[in-house]
Amino acid sequence: xxxxxxxxxxxxxxxxxxxxxxxxxxxxxxxxxxxxxxxxxxxxxxxxxxxxxxxxxxxxxxxxxxxxxxxxxxxxxxxxxxxxxxxxxxxxxxxxxxxxxxxxxxxxxxxxxxxxxxxxxxxxxxxxxxxxxxxxxxxxxxxxxxxxxxxxxxxxxxxxxxxxxxxxxxxxxxxxxxxxxxxxxxxxxxxxxxxxxxxxxxxxxxxxxxxxxxx
Amino acid sequence: xxxxxxxxxxxxxxxxxxxxxxxxxxxxxxxxxxxxxxxxxxxxxxxxxxxxxxxxxxxxxxxxxxxxxxxxxxxxxxxxxxxxxxxxxxxxxxxxxxxxxxxxxxxxxxxxxxxxxxxxxxxxxxxxxxxxxxxxxxxxxxxxxxxxxxxxxxxxxxxxxxxxxxxxxxxxxxxxxxxxxxxxxxxxxxxxxxxxxxxxxxxxxxxxxxxxxxx
Numbered sequence: 001x002x003x004x005x006x007x008x009x010x011x012x013x014x015x016x017x018x019x020x021x022x023x024x025x026x027x028x029x030x031x032x033x034x035x036x037x038x039x040x041x042x043x044x045x046x047x048x049x050x051x052x053x054x055x056x057x058x059x060x061x062x063x064x065x066x067x068x069x070x071x072x073x074x075x076x077x078x079x080x081x082x083x084x085x086x087x088x089x090x091x092x093x094x095x096x097x098x099x100x101x102x103x104x105x106x107x108x109x110x111x112x113x114x115x116x117x118x119x120x121x122x123x124x125x126x127x128x129x130x131x132x133x134x135x136x137x138x139x140x141x142x143x144x145x146x147x148x149x150x151x152x153x154x155x156x157x158x159x160x161x162x163x164x165x166x167x168x169x170x171x172x173x174x175x176x177x178x179x180x181x182x183x184x185x186x187x188x189x190x191x192x193x194x195x196x197x198x199x200x201x202x203x204x205x206x207x208x209x210x211x212x213x214x215x
Numbered sequence: 216x217x218x219x220x221x222x223x224x225x226x227x228x229x230x231x232x233x234x235x236x237x238x239x240x241x242x243x244x245x246x247x248x249x250x251x252x253x254x255x256x257x258x259x260x261x262x263x264x265x266x267x268x269x270x271x272x273x274x275x276x277x278x279x280x281x282x283x284x285x286x287x288x289x290x291x292x293x294x295x296x297x298x299x300x301x302x303x304x305x306x307x308x309x310x311x312x313x314x315x316x317x318x319x320x321x322x323x324x325x326x327x328x329x330x331x332x333x334x335x336x337x338x339x340x341x342x343x344x345x346x347x348x349x350x351x352x353x354x355x356x357x358x359x360x361x362x363x364x365x366x367x368x369x370x371x372x373x374x375x376x377x378x379x380x381x382x383x384x385x386x387x388x389x390x391x392x393x394x395x396x397x398x399x400x401x402x403x404x405x406x407x408x409x410x411x412x413x414x415x416x417x418x419x420x421x422x423x424x425x426x427x428x429x430x
Contacts, residue, residue: 082332083319094327104298110325112309117297 003056005031009174011193013105020192025053026203027172032056033210034142034171041138043131046158046168061158061168065119067098067106068128070136071152075177076190078152081108093136095129100156127165128157135167143178146209148187151177173206218271220246224389226408228320235407240268241418242387247271248425249357249386256353258346261373261383276373276383280334282313282321283343285351286367290392291405293367296323308351310344315371342380343372350382358393361424363402366392388421 005024010017028050035045046058071078074088078096097114098106109117111125120128132155140150153176158168169175173188180187187202220239225232243265250260261273286293289303293311312329313321324332326340335343347370355365368391373383384390388403395402402417 081319081322082314082324082328083316084332090331092331094331096325096328099297101298104296107296108323108325109297110311110323113297113311116305116307116309117299 001058001060002051003058003170005054005056005170009189009192009199011189013102016193018192020199020203022200023174023203026207027170027174028054028056030172030203030207030210031170034139035167037142038135038138038167038171041134043134043138044164044166046166058168059158059160059166061160061166063100063168064124064128064157064159064165065100066109066114066128067100067154067156068132069096069098069152069154070094070132071096072136072140073149073151073177073179075151093133095132097125097128124165131157131165131167135171139171139176144181145214146212147181148206148209149179149181151179153177173203178206216273216275217266218273218385220269220271220385224404224407224414226404228317231408233407235414235418237415238389238418241422242385242389243269243271245387245418245422245425246385249354250382252357253350253353253382253386256349258349258353259375259379259381261381273383274373274375274381276375276381278315278383279339279343279372279374279380280315281324281329281343282315282369282371283347284311284313284367284369285309285347286311287351287355288364288366288392288394290366308348310347312340312343339380346372346380346382350386354386354391359396360429361427362396363421363424364394364396366394368392388418393421 005028007019007021007023009020032050035047038045046061048057048059051057071094072090074084075086079086097109099109099119100106114120114125115122135155143150155167156169157165160166176188178187187206191199191202220243222234222236222238224235247265250262253260261276263272263274266272286309287305289299290301294301312324314324314334315321329335329340330337350370358365370382371384372380375381391403392405393402402421406414406417
């Protein structure tokens with residue numbers, strides 16, 4: 001299967017539309033670099049190889065109908081849902097599962113509901129949560145070395161033909177909240193969601209830091 | 216502490232107000248009968264003794280800030296949240312935890328969030344879910360013998376001074392969805408919530424069946 005990385009941007013369950021110039025190629029490069037890091041850490045991903053600046057060849061998987069969110073710092077829907085100030089550091093990372101169901105606004109599901117709704121088996125829920133926490137660990141270290149705090153991120157998993165779970169998603173400023181460690185500046189899609197300006201520049205900055213060799 | 220059973224009825228996070236004539240004394244009698252059944256089944260409750268037709272003396276506890284919902288059949292907010300038809304029988308009972316927080320509409324929390332939000336310890340979450348499922352088992356049997364399907368119910372738990380968790384709530388047609396097994400008629404607060412009429416009669420019918428000796 002070929003994934004096409006577009007410049008289109010959407011937010012708030014597709015209620016907001018727009019374009020971020022050059023986002024597709026930037027997100028492809030960021031994702032490929034990070035997914036390679038995941039593979040090195042023993043987390044299997046769907047990546048096969050890059051076909052062009054916007055095209056990524058990936059293994060065909062059956063996508064688990066869960067958006068898996070890991071949070072290190074309070075932000076976004078978590079802050080809103082529970083009335084907690086953005087920026088509070090959680091005592092430990094939190095995994096939240098949401099049913100991929102646009103018609104109902106991707107509602108939160110607890111682990112038992114995920115099973116009863118037929119979204120994943122009990123074993124898969126356990127495995128997905130463990131994998132997501134492992135991804136968080138690697139990703140936090142990776143961004144930390146680059147002066148970026150990983151606030152939260154969303155990933156999806158797929159079932160390969162052999163039944164194995166693969167990380168089957170992009171990992172980019174579209175799907176992560178990334179705050180500069182020093183300035184706390186947002187380097188992610190929140191700049192687009194909240195009309196903060198400097199959207200392209202933020203993605204470029206993340207790309208630069210992701211690709212720059214670490215001393 | 217003295218619990219006062221009033222005739223006031225509220226719904227939809229207190230957006231709907233009303234009165235159900237004679238509800239207080241009926242709910243007190245229903246609750247007392249059912250909570251005695253729980254004690255017999257080994258589930259500790261806060262009940263001490265009845266003081267009057269509207270007053271119940273209970274042990275003072277620190278209420279855990281969770282609304283614990285157990286569902287056997289799809290209805291209410293679960294049906295709405297996930298877009299599933301009311302009446303679908305779940306493969307097994309589902310426990311859902313909601314943060315008792317009117318200002319934010321009692322939002323759903325998963326088990327990890329309940330801990331991270333400081334609502335309960337990891338051990339308490341496990342114990343509360345196990346107790347809730349045990350309550351469900353006893354309650355389902357009790358209503359089943361009386362020709363009533365237990366669709367779902369909400370309970371709260373409290374920490375006694377010795378740290379033990381007690382069932383610390385009423386159990387009545389205010390907090391349970393009860394459907395007549397034969398006619399599927401609703402015998403609970405949904406008659407009030409949805410303006411179905413026959414509200415008092417439904418509570419009377421539940422009281423009658425709850426107090427009637429079983430052959």
